[in-house]
Amino acid sequence: MANLSLRTLTKAYAQTEVLHGINLDVADGEFIVFVGPSGCGKSTTLRMIAGLEEVTSGEVVIGDRVVNHLEPKERDIAMVFQNYAIYPHMSVKKNIAFGLRSSRMSRPDKEARIAEVAGILDMTHLLDRKPAQLSGGQRQRVAIGRAMVRDPAVFLFDEPLSNLDAQLRTQMRLEIKKLHQRVGNTIVFVTHDQVEAMTMADRIVIMKDGHIQQVGTPSEVYHSPANTFVAQFIGAPSMNMLPGTLNGGGVRLASGQSVGTIHTSTTSRPILLGVRPDDLTLQGSGPTVVTGHVAVREPLGAETLIYVTTEAGEVIAKADGRSPPDVGAHVTLSADPANVHVFDADSGSVLT
């Protein structure tokens, strides 16, 4: 068990810098999820923590040791790979035991440890099988077992659920979360799926282009996004962004619509008004934000997504699942000022 720190961590391949000085402190036992679009540097960061990639500059600290120049095996970490990396020619038991090969444990201790891990993962009955005889979810559990058996200070997961089908993914998500609550090791988990990040993480690290955009609890990044990227990356469907100007605390949208006083700042400047589809209501009490015509409806059962064509562009809102407005209907969308986000139009940062 240990905490993990990244200090101005950078990574460059030849002249191209792909990670631009990452700073992060992960507390002991915390479940951290790195999320971002492909190429944002999240996997590179994970591989640098693991010791599979050289650190260009900065420090990786596990416990109280700087591990930059330590071999992966000396870092007290274990990793679960996207394609599981379980050996097809070995039985489940041998695969799990492979994690203990270099350990100095006595044979009976190793056996006991394997049995214990198999028990936790509920696969004692699968120990003699070959990976080919297992389902995707079971293989995933073998990979987790091989990592667990070493009882590492930090678990690293590199997109472990992306090879599973949707239903299994939801199930494994839950299992990993339960496992974390049970064993309590520090976990660093990489994914490109914001739902995975939201559901599993204690804290989410949102990355883009080799920079950290925001670090926070799922609730923080959802309700108080630091910039337009985070606002639109977290939450589905994406947050609506309406261009406008902030003037004396009120917002005038580019479409001409005036939205009441929603900000304390009185300086005049161009802004983007962010409203989540969930917060745009059809017959709300808040100030009117936009009006327009329903272009497309997407029924989801409990609710219906409506795509509204307005003078400010296309806006997505959520309507009731039972009686949504018809296509072509004129609708007035309003929002509670407390749920509206104002971003600087140039930098994309939230205005507080």
Place this chain on the structure above:
Amino acid sequence: MRLYSNLSIKQKQIVWAWAFLALPVLFYGIIRFYPTGTAFVISFQEWNLLGDRTWIGWVNYVELLNDPVFWKVFVNTFEYLLIGTPLSLVVSFVIAYHLDKLRFMHGFLRMLYFLPFMTSAVAMAWVWRWFYQDVPIGLFNNLLASVGIPQIAFLNSTTNALPAVLAPAVWAGLGFQVIIFMAGLRAIPQSYYEAAKIDGVGWWTVLTQITIPLLRPTIVFIVVFSSIGFLRIFDHVFNMTTNNPGGPLNSTKPLVLMIYDTAFNGFNMGYAAAQTVVLFLILLLVSLAQLWLLRSD
């Protein structure tokens, strides 16, 4: 046309498959399988290629069993197999394993290893034959002489001749095997090695527990393929010992050369056919044994 359109999709596929297969099947039937079948028949006959064939039963096989040259050749053939196959397997694996990790001049080196495979066996045999000559002609003996080591009779010694003939044969096959091994190595996902690195196991464990087991299909292919090659060795031997094919004293003579000799110098077609049947059985048994030994469980 009506008949065809009434067929099910599966039946139409079969019709088309046979339409495309017809020519090769005909070719193989007439050029390959018919003569092969005939060879079995001829092995029970006496025939000098021009005269009548006479049925003599098992006489050719009995003669073969009592022929000391056959047994010498039999042993030679297995020596080629039992030295050549493991040697070329290990050497080509070692080359491929290291070449795979090398980025610098990778393509050029691969080309160098592959070149002998493309070279004519005859030309190569004659170059190696020159290497093996005595001083002042032969390359090897000149090198030995320059450091003061006594001459080695490579092709003129009954003990040295077989390995000397085998060496260029192994060398010629290396390029192909290296390419196949490298393809096998590339097919192993990198994450297996990364996982092993994180588990902290040494390179020997990685090699014996991960790389080699995962290369099993590649190894089976190379072993069977090169074994058949060594059991059928002919052109290297024939060209390096042209003055006295298979010599000295039959010490390098493989089964194929004996068959050639019996058939086209001795014109004893029945006896030669009996030898081909024996060769066929050896190839069959060795291949089956290897497939069985190297089967995946």
